[in-house]
Amino acid sequence: MPNQTEPLFKAVGLSKEFGFGRQKTLAVNQVDLALEEGEVITIVGESGSGKTTLAKMILGLISPTGGEVFFRGEPRDISTYRKKLAYWKNIQAIFQDPYSSFNIFTKIDTVLLDCIRMRGNGNLPREKKREMMAEACSFVNLKFEELTNKYPFELSGGQMQRLMIARIFLLDPKILIADEITSMIDACSRATILDMLMELRDKIGMTVVFITHDVGLAYYVSDKVYIMEHGKFVESGTPDEVILNPKGDYTKRLISDVPKIYEEWDLSTV
Amino acid sequence: MAKVMLEVNELTTKYITRFKENVYAVDHVSLKVEEGKSLGIAGESGCGKSTLALSLMGYYFPPLHYTSGEIIIDGQNITGLTPDNIRKSILGTEIAYIPQAAMNALNPTQKVIHFIEDVVHAHFPDATKKEIYDLARTRFETLGLNASVLEKYPVELSGGMKQRTVIATSVILGPKVLIADEPSSALDVTSQKKVIKMLRDMMETEIIKSMIFITHELPLLYNVTDDIMVMYAGQIVEKASAEKAVFDPLHPYANGLMGAIIVPEEGLRDVKLTAIPGVPPNLKNPPEGCRFAERCKYAVPQCKVIKVSLNEIGNGRAYRCIFSEDELREFYKDAKSN
Numbered sequence A: 001m002p003n004q005t006e007p008l009f010k011a012v013g014l015s016k017e018f019g020f021g022r023q024k025t026l027a028v029n030q031v032d033l034a035l036e037e038g039e040v041i042t043i044v045g046e047s048g049s050g051k052t053t054l055a056k057m058i059l060g061l062i063s064p065t066g067g068e069v070f071f072r073g074e075p076r077d078i079s080t081y082r083k084k085l086a087y088w089k090n091i092q093a094i095f096q097d098p099y100s101s102f103n104i105f106t107k108i109d110t111v112l113l114d115c116i117r118m119r120g121n122g123n124l125p126r127e128k129k130r131e132m133m134a135e136a137c138s139f140v141n142l143k144f145e146e147l148t149n150k151y152p153f154e155l156s157g158g159q160m161q162r163l164m165i166a167r168i169f170l171l172d173p174k175i176l177i178a179d180e181i182t183s184m185i186d187a188c189s190r191a192t193i194l195d196m197l198m199e200l201r202d203k204i205g206m207t208v209v210f211i212t213h214d215v216g217l218a219y220y221v222s223d224k225v226y227i228m229e230h231g232k233f234v235e236s237g238t239p240d241e242v243i244l245n246p247k248g249d250y251t252k253r254l255i256s257d258v259p260k261i262y263e264e265w266d267l268s269t270v
Numbered sequence B: 001m002a003k004v005m006l007e008v009n010e011l012t013t014k015y016i017t018r019f020k021e022n023v024y025a026v027d028h029v030s031l032k033v034e035e036g037k038s039l040g041i042a043g044e045s046g047c048g049k050s051t052l053a054l055s056l057m058g059y060y061f062p063p064l065h066y067t068s069g070e071i072i073i074d075g076q077n078i079t080g081l082t083p084d085n086i087r088k089s090i091l092g093t094e095i096a097y098i099p100q101a102a103m104n105a106l107n108p109t110q111k112v113i114h115f116i117e118d119v120v121h122a123h124f125p126d127a128t129k130k131e132i133y134d135l136a137r138t139r140f141e142t143l144g145l146n147a148s149v150l151e152k153y154p155v156e157l158s159g160g161m162k163q164r165t166v167i168a169t170s171v172i173l174g175p176k177v178l179i180a181d182e183p184s185s186a187l188d189v190t191s192q193k194k195v196i197k198m199l200r201d202m203m204e205t206e207i208i209k210s211m212i213f214i215t216h217e218l219p220l221l222y223n224v225t226d227d228i229m230v231m232y233a234g235q236i237v238e239k240a241s242a243e244k245a246v247f248d249p250l251h252p253y254a255n256g257l258m259g260a261i262i263v264p265e266e267g268l269r270d271v272k273l274t275a276i277p278g279v280p281p282n283l284k285n286p287p288e289g290c291r292f293a294e295r296c297k298y299a300v301p302q303c304k305v306i307k308v309s310l311n312e313i314g315n316g317r318a319y320r321c322i323f324s325e326d327e328l329r330e331f332y333k334d335a336k337s338n
């Protein structure tokens, strides 16, 4: 029975330690995070601050060394492969390099068909499945007929990015984690991707977690921003609070290091 | 008049794919960079930025082939040189190139100083270890890097440090032109700023005489370069001073690009970013008319049939569109007020 007052996802004291003895790194240190339905949050932090490690724990790809995770108010149980698959129906991710997310020997049609199967719709008639795939492609401005029989490496970077979103369209998750997905693309393509993701959020009521170095992006898209330093959240709040009125020195530095176009960008402070 | 360090006239190069198709990724590109100046290149993924960078070195290997045009570095036409000549007398001293994702290409089993020795020996086989070490130490220290980095292996360096090491190494011979392809895109903002500071310092101390900087990050280009060039589907569509390119772009694609800039500055949340639906044309058989026509909201039927050339309008400004400057500015004003 889903608990009405509990957030969709909750992590309490989540930690991850890598290595042994002297080599030990506390990549994520006692992080608390709650995600509400339909909310867009951004996690910003410098390289090595633990963002991807946190994302992988939320996804259940690596196991925490401390803390607890709740999904819909219940402790998360991903102890068997079957339970993991059930969890992944609710939570999905897109990573920076879209090519790395696909098996290069799997044709595009198969990639999309797998999404339909994952939703448990593998038994639908063939025509119906084709219709669903075509709809997903047209949502992201791709032509399904042009993709059939192609392999991922035969698509351009921009087409791949959009194919990733078509997958999410079919997978229909409750939570999407997007780790640095716009860091290698031009401004217009970034705007296109953001528009598509936001439309998808409105359509399926999905929660989106952006992970990025891009403070501008965080300011633009999020309901809430979390600043991560050495595995901890050091500041959080609305974009106006955190980005226009940062409190800590670390946050101030992250923001001042972003190149500006209306204000002076001071290079003497590196 | 300032000396021209790099002049490129109507350069066209192509890939020949395994199916023997021609992909014209750099199509009649002309540009000029004067001593002490930097030129930025922006554009959508796949528009030909990296191919142009590669082509500028005059060093071609399959699948990339030279088709036509010329490259002149500080008065010397390098277009007809053999690959061997290019390697011995051009690369590193006349022109140096930092490829996209260069920092991942460092040989993990080689100390930084050994890597530098290889670079120097390619040009000066007689240089002694001591001479090279002294040169490297001076250069690293001028650029704010500790000389102890020279004795390290790549894995011992953080991403940002690795990238700055790669950059300092590529300019060891003081090239007249440096081409930096996305040198900071994989880094966080703080490391990025350090890379930019370093590129600036290299220009100021005249370790390099001119620079071409490629990135999709427009605020960065705006802060780093004197001029900006926007490419679309293998062609130049806009050329202007950084100020004009960002605040008064003429070509509809460049205008869209500038309208999608995000900076963490007040008021931005209320701005609607420009997204341009659709995809660029296939470079195997690009359309006869304007290559942007399929996606341009100002297109008229003519755009698809006539060959649109680059309009040079003085002061180094140029744009590729059938409409006049004033007509275009009028379009953008209307679009804004709607």
Ligand SMILES: Nc1ncnc2c1ncn2[C@@H]1O[C@H](COP(=O)(O)OP(=O)(O)OP(=O)(O)O)[C@@H](O)[C@H]1O
Pocket (backbone or CB within 6 Å): A018, A019, A025, A026, A027, A045, A046, A047, A048, A049, A050, A051, A052, A053, A054, B188
């Ligand atoms: N599998 C691993 N084994 C050992 N250490 C790891 C492992 N994965 C990450 N780390 C360490 O954990 C810390 C956090 O890494 P993480 O990748 O989460 O950072 P990040 O914030 O995502 O950085 P970036 O912005 O560069 O992607 C780093 O110090 C990293 O070296």
Ligand SMILES: Nc1ncnc2c1ncn2[C@@H]1O[C@H](COP(=O)(O)OP(=O)(O)OP(=O)(O)O)[C@@H](O)[C@H]1O
Pocket (backbone or CB within 6 Å): A156, A157, B015, B016, B017, B023, B025, B043, B044, B045, B046, B047, B048, B049, B050, B051, B052, B063, B100, B216, B283
């Ligand atoms: N080896 C190759 N064989 C055939 N075509 C290629 C090859 N390498 C690149 N291309 C094509 O040439 C065009 C230009 O590619 P290029 O890598 O120069 O783009 P870019 O502007 O640097 O993109 P990005 O922003 O993604 O780095 C693209 O359409 C690409 O598909």
Ligand code: SF4
Pocket (backbone or CB within 6 Å): B251, B252, B253, B290, B291, B292, B293, B294, B296, B297, B298, B299, B300, B303, B308, B320, B321, B322, B323
């Ligand atoms: S020539 Fe026509 S299609 Fe091309 S950019 Fe100008 S208005 Fe748009």
Ligand SMILES: [Mg+2]
Pocket (backbone or CB within 6 Å): A051, A052, A053
């Ligand atoms: Mg990461």
Ligand SMILES: [Mg+2]
Pocket (backbone or CB within 6 Å): B049, B050, B051, B100, B181
């Ligand atoms: Mg490139």
